[in-house]
Amino acid sequence: MASDHLEGSHARPSEKPLIESLFLAAGRRVALLAVASLLLIAVLTIANIVMRNTMSISLYGLNEISTLLVALAAAACLPYGLAVSASLEVDLVSHLLNDQGKRLFYFGAAVLGVIFFGVLGFEVWMTADRMAAGHQTTLMTALPVAPFFRIMAGAIGLGAIVMLSRAVSLALRAVRASSSSAVIVAGIAIFTAHMLLALFGVVDSSLYTYLKPDSPVALALLVVFAMWVLIMFMVPVGVAMGLAGLVGASALFGSSAGLGAIGSETTSFIVQDSLSVLPLFLLMGAFASVAGIGADLYRLSNALVGHIRGGLAFASILACAGFGTVTGSSIVTQMTIGRIALREMQDRNYSRELASGTIAAGGTLGQLFPPSSALILYAVMTEQSIGRLFIGALIPAFLAAGLYMSAVAIWLWLRPQDAAVGQRANFGEIANAVKGSWSVLLLIGIVLGGIYFGLFTELEAGAVGAVGAFVIALARGRLSVGNFWQTIGESTITLAMVYSLLFGATMLTFFFGISGVPQAFVDFLGNFELGPIGIVLILIAAYLVLGTFMDGFAMMLITIPIFVPLVHSLGFDPIWWGIMTLICMEAGQISPPFGLNIFVISSLDPNISLRQVYRGCWPFFASTIMKIALLLLFPSLVTWLPSAMQ
Structure with a gap:
């Protein structure tokens, strides 16, 4: 059954750690101002339509600036959204688990969320650095684009901090509950940390190369299977898809290329004109x-x-x-x-x-x-x-x-x-x-x-x-x-x-x-x-x-x-x-x-x-x-x- 936290259909442990509470206060204000600014963008756009059709003049470069600002507004919502568990999950197992079992599953999902949003934010920042080094600007107004993406990277990084706070809180409660849970928490933390370090080349990754099939298609099937397993075990769908794609790309072309791709693909995707329509129609x-x-x-x-x-x-x-x-x-x-x-x-x-x-x-x-x-x-x-x-x-x-x-x-x-x-x-x-x-x-x-x-x-x-x-x-x-x-x-x-x-x-x-x-x-x-x-x-x-x-x-x-x-x-x-x-x-x-x-x-x-x-x-x-x-x-x-x- 699909579950969406927006409708309140999922029972997550209710206590929130201090840092999440702080993000609920500060993040909500930032997100509110960001989305409210969409109305201002919309008003300027309507003014542009009227001027274009009545006086044959336009606000120069409005569309490309609006696209960047809409992307920023959407990214600014992420920390607050993650703090209130605005995620899409497929819940098929929670009714089979007791509270402690649910807590362990949520801990694993939160750890994977930390990895995904942390890596994404870091690589978007690195992509912005490359844009700054290449002096990339908007086409019409010649504005530097790197500052926009640095702010976006910061918002995504704050989302990773929210997930980290949740993971720590869930881990502490699980450890207090039983010694067996403490062993499971430690195992999840060590395994995911080792995978992350291997991805960045800090530790030897040869352990994982034995799991890599020779055929790219076979690798894709393995990655898709692993993604479905994560989704079925209550990992947010976006996190499961992103990690599956990152691991698959890294296995094909090396971790450096995979990490670079998650930054470059995301920055090019999020500023498409067609995607900027979505927040406005949602509003x-x-x-x-x-x-x-x-x-x-x-x-x-x-x-x-x-x-x-x-x-x-x-x-x-x-x-x-x-x-x-x-x-x-x-x-x-x-x-x-x-x-x-x-x-x-x-x-x-x-x-x-x-x-x-x-x-x-x-x-x-x-x-x-x-x-x-x-x-x-x-x-x-x-x-x-x-x-x-x-x-x-x-x-x-x-x-x-x-x-x-x-x-x-x-x-x-x-x-x-x-x-x-x-x-x-x-x-x-x-x-x-x-x-x-x-x-x-x-x-x-x-x-x-x-x-x-x-x-x-x-x-x-x-x-x-x-x-x-x-x-x-x-x-x-x-x-x-x-x-x-x-x-x-x-x-x-x-x-x-x-x-x-x-x-x-x-x-x-x-x-x-x-x-x-x-x-x-x-x-x-x-x-x-x-x-x-x-x-x-x-x-x-x-x-x-x-x-x-x-x-x-x-x-x-x-x-x-x-x-x-x-x-x-x-x-x-x-x-x-x-x-x-x-x-x-x-x-x-x-x-x-x-x-x-x-x-x-x-x-x-x-x-x-x-x-x-x-x-x-x-x-x-x-x-x-x-x-x-x-x-x-x-x-x-x-x-x-x-x-x-x-």
């Missing part, structure tokens, strides 16, 4: 949530379709689609609409299976309707256009909502007693609902329309979305000083989690590329003479299986470096495959036994059992399989709109 979603947009969209959807049998279920799906468009998050969409819709449906005697299945399925629309953080990550990792992916997702997203509503209709045709007929809204009620929702509908239209018609870039679209959602929240009187900083605080934790994943994925992607794994995978599947469609069906099946126990982000980051080159070599459009990947993620989120959305629904209402949620999700899972089949048969459902973009 847009945060302000959209505090503005109460979810309740307004649900009210509008209910006014339009609430009078038919099962109307609240239909309204929930429509509201999830609309709210997902402004948040880009499945979990936030499901929890926001779910809190409203579950209560409404239960008050009107809807069956628990129908109510829970509808919300669990509707929540998946949060990632499919653009702007989607998952699509942004796919675009960054595959060097595709974010705008084309956003536009390409529109028809499949509406198709998904339509198929979910069809599943409700078929359900009620077979079991009409599971939902009641609602009261038809009068014209005044519909008008009031439209009045409450017009601002967010306008914002969605401006963001997507601006991208489609080429009025502004994807980065500028993120700025428009963030400032627009902020203005809506402010105009509605929902944004007090306290709410503002709370919203910013939630964004800092999300950014810390996402970027810690990206740091690890960057190194893993580099290792897969140099080891020849994608081509070996192509050759291996080619031996079976399955044909292009047969191979794609195997990849889809792999995603459906992985989705039952892995978070969608982690699944994407691990598989994209292998799957996308294979799909591209078969002649398929990478935009089409990106949407297909996202739809497979959807299916995994509502697929028993470990679909993440199933557990979110269960947490929203303890009176709804997991068995009831399982039964409620099956019809919607079947409709997702039908959607996959339609996109396989008609790829133009994805590719038509992007081909018409300006």
Whole structure:
């Protein structure tokens, strides 16, 4: 089961050492100011758009400076995020362990976190030194880039100190508990210290060369196996991916080259224009949530379709689609609409299976309707256009909502007693609902329309979305000083989690590329003479299986470096495959036994059992399989709109 500390689903020992408490105070303030500065960047970007389109002048070099500042803001969130355990883990064993066993596992995970973030921070600093020695500057404004990366390296290094403090605290508690635990703690510490020293060439590394296979592909398989073992034993996914890539690259080309790669690859990856969009759209979603947009969209959807049998279920799906468009998050969409819709449906005697299945399925629309953080990550990792992916997702997203509503209709045709007929809204009620929702509908239209018609870039679209959602929240009187900083605080934790994943994925992607794994995978599947469609069906099946126990982000980051080159070599459009990947993620989120959305629904209402949620999700899972089949048969459902973009 995927577990994300942002949702509080994981039980970590609660006491925090002094240094972590200090970072919670100081780090929170730094992170809050860093993310708040994103709003200033967004405002300047909007000013630039207006000046460019009205006076044909621009703020010189704004885009390249903004990219560096956004990267700095994200890195500044890392120490605070790590201090509050903002990590993504796959938890399959904690329920089998007592408190002491959990503490030992967490100690091992913390030690590996110290190594990863410590090495990463050190190598980013060394890369900055090389940039300073080469007098590297920004292209347009000629600003030295080394100071930016030194600050970034310092933030990552502080994150390593946070992890070290946690490791020491866990070790001390384990040692006090029993002598056997003290032996295990000492063994973990000695082994990891020796590996680290061997990596830097301080001690002899010949002990590890005996484990190295002769073939790069065999080495890659060994590294991937070790990575999965770490992930299954509660090591944060980003740390497991990063260490796997670092060890693999060092084994192939020597530790010096591997260490140099983690610094150079990270610095080049984090300042990509396309990645800078992500924090801005995350900020847009945060302000959209505090503005109460979810309740307004649900009210509008209910006014339009609430009078038919099962109307609240239909309204929930429509509201999830609309709210997902402004948040880009499945979990936030499901929890926001779910809190409203579950209560409404239960008050009107809807069956628990129908109510829970509808919300669990509707929540998946949060990632499919653009702007989607998952699509942004796919675009960054595959060097595709974010705008084309956003536009390409529109028809499949509406198709998904339509198929979910069809599943409700078929359900009620077979079991009409599971939902009641609602009261038809009068014209005044519909008008009031439209009045409450017009601002967010306008914002969605401006963001997507601006991208489609080429009025502004994807980065500028993120700025428009963030400032627009902020203005809506402010105009509605929902944004007090306290709410503002709370919203910013939630964004800092999300950014810390996402970027810690990206740091690890960057190194893993580099290792897969140099080891020849994608081509070996192509050759291996080619031996079976399955044909292009047969191979794609195997990849889809792999995603459906992985989705039952892995978070969608982690699944994407691990598989994209292998799957996308294979799909591209078969002649398929990478935009089409990106949407297909996202739809497979959807299916995994509502697929028993470990679909993440199933557990979110269960947490929203303890009176709804997991068995009831399982039964409620099956019809919607079947409709997702039908959607996959339609996109396989008609790829133009994805590719038509992007081909018409300006």
